[in-house]
Amino acid sequence: MATVAEHIETQDHAHGHGHEEHHEQSFIRKYIFSEDHKVIAKQYLFSGIIWAVIGGLMSLVFRLQLGFPEMDMAWLKPVLGQWVSLAPDGTGKLDPNFYLALVTMHGTIMVFFVLTAGLSGTFSNFLIPLQVGARDMASGFMNMLSYWFFFISSVIMFWSIFLETGPAGGGWVIYPPLSALGEANPGSQSGMTLWLVAMALFIVSSLLGGINYVTTVINLRTKGMSFDRLPLTIWAFTFTAILGILSFPVLLSAALLLIFDRSFGTSFYLSDIYINGHALPNQGGSPILFQHLFWFLGHPEVYIVILPALGLTSEIIATNSRKPIFGYKAMIFSMAGIMFLAFIVWAHHMFMTGMNPFLGSVFMLLTLIIAVPSAVKAFNYITTLWRGNIIFTPAMMFAIGLVSFFVSGGLTGIILGNSSLDIQLHDTYFVVAHFHLVMGAAAIFGMIGGVYHWFPKMFGRMMNDTLGYLHFWLTFIGVYLVFFPMHYIGIAGFPRRYYQWSGFETFNTFADLNAFMTIAAILAFAAQIIFIYNFIYSIFWGKKAPANPWRSNTLEWTTPINPGHGNWPGEIPTVYRWPYDYSKPGSESDFIPQNIPFSATPESNLPEENEMISEEKEIEKIEFNHNIPD
Amino acid sequence: MKTLETTMIQETKPILTVNKYKFIIWLFIITIIMLFASQTSAYLVRRAEGNWTEFKLPVIFWWSSSILIISSVFMYLAQQSAKKDNYGKLKTYISGAFLFGIIFLAMQYIGWLELQDSGIYLKGNPSGSFLYILTGLHAFHLISGLVVLLFAFVASYQLKIHSKSLIQIEVCATYWHFLDLLWLYLFVFLLYFR
Ligand code: HEM
Numbered sequence: 001m002a003t004v005a006e007h008i009e010t011q012d013h014a015h016g017h018g019h020e021e022h023h024e025q026s027f028i029r030k031y032i033f034s035e036d037h038k039v040i041a042k043q044y045l046f047s048g049i050i051w052a053v054i055g056g057l058m059s060l061v062f063r064l065q066l067g068f069p070e071m072d073m074a075w076l077k078p079v080l081g082q083w084v085s086l087a088p089d090g091t092g093k094l095d096p097n098f099y100l101a102l103v104t105m106h107g108t109i110m111v112f113f114v115l116t117a118g119l120s121g122t123f124s125n126f127l128i129p130l131q132v133g134a135r136d137m138a139s140g141f142m143n144m145l146s147y148w149f150f151f152i153s154s155v156i157m158f159w160s161i162f163l164e165t166g167p168a169g170g171g172w173v174i175y176p177p178l179s180a181l182g183e184a185n186p187g188s189q190s191g192m193t194l195w196l197v198a199m200a201l202f203i204v205s206s207l208l209g210g211i212n213y214v215t216t217v218i219n220l221r222t223k224g225m226s227f228d229r230l231p232l233t234i235w236a237f238t239f240t241a242i243l244g245i246l247s248f249p250v251l252l253s254a255a256l257l258l259i260f261d262r263s264f265g266t267s268f269y270l271s272d273i274y275i276n277g278h279a280l281p282n283q284g285g286s287p288i289l290f291q292h293l294f295w296f297l298g299h300p301e302v303y304i305v306i307l308p309a310l311g312l313t314s315e316i317i318a319t320n321s322r323k324p325i326f327g328y329k330a331m332i333f334s335m336a337g338i339m340f341l342a343f344i345v346w347a348h349h350m351f352m353t354g355m356n357p358f359l360g361s362v363f364m365l366l367t368l369i370i371a372v373p374s375a376v377k378a379f380n381y382i383t384t385l386w387r388g389n390i391i392f393t394p395a396m397m398f399a400i401g402l403v404s405f406f407v408s409g410g411l412t413g414i415i416l417g418n419s420s421l422d423i424q425l426h427d428t429y430f431v432v433a434h435f436h437l438v439m440g441a442a443a444i445f446g447m448i449g450g451v452y453h454w455f456p457k458m459f460g461r462m463m464n465d466t467l468g469y470l471h472f473w474l475t476f477i478g479v480y481l482v483f484f485p486m487h488y489i490g491i492a493g494f495p496r497r498y499y500q501w502s503g504f505e506t507f508n509t510f511a512d513l514n515a516f517m518t519i520a521a522i523l524a525f526a527a528q529i530i531f532i533y534n535f536i537y538s539i540f541w542g543k544k545a546p547a548n549p550w551r552s553n554t555l556e557w558t559t560p561i562n563p564g565h566g567n568w569p570g571e572i573p574t575v576y577r578w579p580y581d582y583s584k585p586g587s588e589s590d591f592i593p594q595n596i597p598f599s600a601t602p603e604s605n606l607p608e609e610n611e612m613i614s615e616e617k618e619i620e621k622i623e624f625n626h627n628i629p630d
Numbered sequence: 631m632k633t634l635e636t637t638m639i640q641e642t643k644p645i646l647t648v649n650k651y652k653f654i655i656w657l658f659i660i661t662i663i664m665l666f667a668s669q670t671s672a673y674l675v676r677r678a679e680g681n682w683t684e685f686k687l688p689v690i691f692w693w694s695s696s697i698l699i700i701s702s703v704f705m706y707l708a709q710q711s712a713k714k715d716n717y718g719k720l721k722t723y724i725s726g727a728f729l730f731g732i733i734f735l736a737m738q739y740i741g742w743l744e745l746q747d748s749g750i751y752l753k754g755n756p757s758g759s760f761l762y763i764l765t766g767l768h769a770f771h772l773i774s775g776l777v778v779l780l781f782a783f784v785a786s787y788q789l790k791i792h793s794k795s796l797i798q799i800e801v802c803a804t805y806w807h808f809l810d811l812l813w814l815y816l817f818v819f820l821l822y823f824r
């Protein structure tokens with residue numbers, strides 16, 4: 001592919017653009033208060049990984065409690081302090097309230113801090129400018145603000161763990177009145193206050209980020225990068241950002257009213273409550289109102305988590321199958337469909353709130369329709385893999401793992417979506433199994449796959465493949481071993497968020513299954529240590545990366561191995577074709593990057609592409625309007 | 631030959647047709663719309679459940695609404711003057727917009743006092759609480775609008791806003807008119823669904 005090099009060289013420096021020059025910056029501006037999207041992406045990535053470790057360790061603690069209810073936890077006393085109470089004989093027990101706090105914090109951290117900020121924050125920031133051909137985000141300053149709001153939010157959330165009364169304990173969905181009244185649960189005292197403050201800041205951060213992503217994609221595409229040539233990653237990030245822009249303000253609304261109920265004595269969510277025989281003054285509120293507001297965000301939020309992972313997967317699977325993605329347009333339309341439907345299905349989380357059964361069946365119908373675009377996506381991945389020339393890189397393994405989890409978790413979604421079945425399954429471990437497969441595991445796999453795939457671009461080095469395969473197999477098997485049995489105990493009726501079940505005679509038969517899941521969880525967590533070792537080691541001592549290690553078509557691989565500020569040293573490459581020209585018949589090379597004009601590849605052009613050669617001159621002529629400052 | 635080239639360039643449209651800051655402010659406005667849409671729908675849902683104390687809006691809200699409209703008109707005139715490089719008028723109008731914005735806030739506050747006199751407090755039946763939250767949230771956003779306006783105000787006194795540099799005042803005006811419309815929406819909403 002000599003043409004690639006030639007093409008880049010022939011582009012000259014004619015359009016002097018303000019951002020290209022390297023100005024030396026101080027350490028603080030370069031690595032801490034940086035406005036460079038690549039640095040901000042890495043900041044998000046590191047923060048996300050740290051949060052993932054914290055969230056993961058929390059899950060191990062409560063899994064130990066669930067798997068081995070009689071276990072002596074005294075050895076955790078040095079870490080958990082007062083949350084482990086010692087009996088006179090020296091054995092320790094986990095405090096039940098702290099169990100609830102752990103579950104709550106685990107959910108909050110994983111959903112928001114890892115899979116929203118860590119995932120979108122990392123990859124939208126890193127890939128949007130690189131893949132659409134922009135020097136940086138639309139507003140570097142807003143981007144920096146977005147990270148630092150997230151950082152402050154993280155600090156507050158972290159701080160809440162160390163409160164005397166413990167962090168929030170009302171579940172990640174913080175339903176009032178449980179979360180509104182300090183008497184209900186110690187976590188609903190200062191812990192909940194900090195939770196709300198942290199989440200308000202988090203929402204500000206996501207909005208700043210999301211607004212920036214959409215603006216960059218719409219306004220800063222390079223010449224020739226029309227919408228039908230955008231990589232699916234970019235489509236996914238854009239839809240994710242739109243979902244966030246439309247739904248996070250609603251969470252803010254819900255949180256705001258809760259703050260008023262908690263601190264200023266209003267009664268939006270509270271009514272007819274008696275504590276120790278005394279009636280509270282609050283009258284006329286409705287706790288169901290909170291659930292409506294919460295799930296109006298909550299359901300789109302689950303797609304905010306999975307869509308970027310699906311986008312990354314599209315890219316990884318197409319590249320490593322050496323085949324064009326199957327159904328490019330179908331992928332876009334199904335993502336758009338998912339996005340639209342995501343806003344009108346929220347009440348499937350509320351079938352048990354006593355809603356009108358007719359309304360329930362409307363939401364049931366809408367919910368089941370979501371299965372259609374989801375299935376389209378799953379089939380498209382499988383058909384892209386079908387008879388592909390598959391290269392099993394670690395990233396590819398994780399991407400395929402994602403498809404597997406998405407399918408097996410999606411199936412149980414269809415079961416839950418039936419309002420009559422949900423009466424039995426709501427708030428059991430069946431739901432926990434459903435969303436950990438379809439959202440938790442799938443999104444984490446997308447994120448990890450993304451790290452393996454774009455690591456060479458981020459750090460200029462390669463990660464170790466052998467450790468990658470080991471990491472994949474242990475995690476993949478571990479995840480299924482944890483969450484598959486969970487379906488059974490869910491069907492058997494195990495309610496979620498219970499500290500222990502040993503009080504129920506019937507549940508004792510499942511004690512060994514619970515112990516088994518705990519051991520599998522420890523295994524899956526241990527596998528992540530391999531990843532973290534590999535990640536850190538490779539940053540410093542990994543093999544030096546070549547310019548385009550996966551022989552991929554997208555623009556980020558046309559930048560220098562360690563792209564500087566402004567991404568491309570010369571002019572930004574022009575785009576002439578879609579990003580999925582892999583193994584094109586007639587072409588000698590099995591990939592043709594987006595910046596190769598059709599005029600350079602007469603041997604592989606389709607008839608309609610030959611016609612587009614005449615348009616190339618037009619594309620090159622496009623003048624950016626330099627009167628518009630950026 | 632030369633003419634041919636220039637016509638060619640004119641024909642190929644630039645990609646960047648919208649300024650990114652204008653785009654950003656529109657997205658920002660959408661987030662605010664979602665915030666208030668959720669608040670007002672929560673209001674309606676809650677109201678439909680009954681146990682709802684009706685309230686009377688303070689009379690001064692009528693006056694404050696007109697003040698805010700006038701402020702918007704000033705904003706519009708300021709933008710027009712900037713287009714014509716009429717610095718003197720620009721400064722007057724933008725000061726007017728700012729001043730009327732502050733008067734509006736003061737009147738909203740008086741409105742709250744009036745409400746308290748008539749026995750409607752933040753605590754109590756959710757209808758009253760919602761009234762305070764909706765007006766308060768709007769006032770909060772108006773203050774953010776005043777901050778944006780203040781930057782434009784300073785820029786216009788430094789003669790940085792003129793016919794060649796309109797982005798700032800356009801962004802500012804878009805936001806300010808939006809806040810005006812938002813108030814009118816809330817006002818009519820509250821009048822209608824008491
Ligand atoms: C085939 C499509 C899907 C259907 C029909 C579906 C249906 C449902 C239903 C009905 C529930 C409520 C269960 C209950 O609480 O009783 C639920 C819970 C959940 N779903 Fe799905 N789902 C689907 C796909 C997804 C996807 C793709 C994700 C995330 C990426 C997801 C994430 C979740 C989460 C996080 C919960 C639990 C929230 C909680 O209560 O803590 N689902 N799903």
Ligand SMILES: [Cu+2]
Binds near residue numbers: 345
């Ligand atoms: Cu849902």
